[in-house]
Amino acid sequence: MPILFVPNLKKAEDGKKVARVQLTIADARKSVPVFDGGNTEDILLLILRHEGFIKHKKYRTHFDEDTRTLNGERARLALLNEGDEGFEAVRDQVTALESRLVNYVEDSFMMMEQLLS
Secondary structure, three states, rough: OOOOEEEEEEEEEOOEEEEEEEEEOEEEEEEEEEEOOOOOHHHHHHHHHHHHHHHHHOHHHHHHHHHHHHHHHHHHHHOOOOOOOHHHHHHHHHHHHHHHHHHHHHHHHHHHHHHHO
16 A cells, blocks of 8 residues: 655645645545644644554554564574575565565654654
């Protein structure tokens, strides 16, 4: 599911343009204001908004599932020798899972970065 960030400017109530970012997660689009400062409540709302996007994407669920799978595959890999049948496939699976775990974290940080910039 691709995540797209499209900068967008809308006018505030006082007529000034407010920077917004349009988040596209799968087929759902949401335009949210870019955080440019504020009080403690504004910061908490930003964090809650970010957590909502992470929950919507089910990053934590996927991360936990892939971590369990990765641990199992690493255990299988430890039992195999480099010349054994299936060694390459298990090693490739471990590499792919490690890459996906890194992508979940990077995507989460990128989303927060977009909300801040």
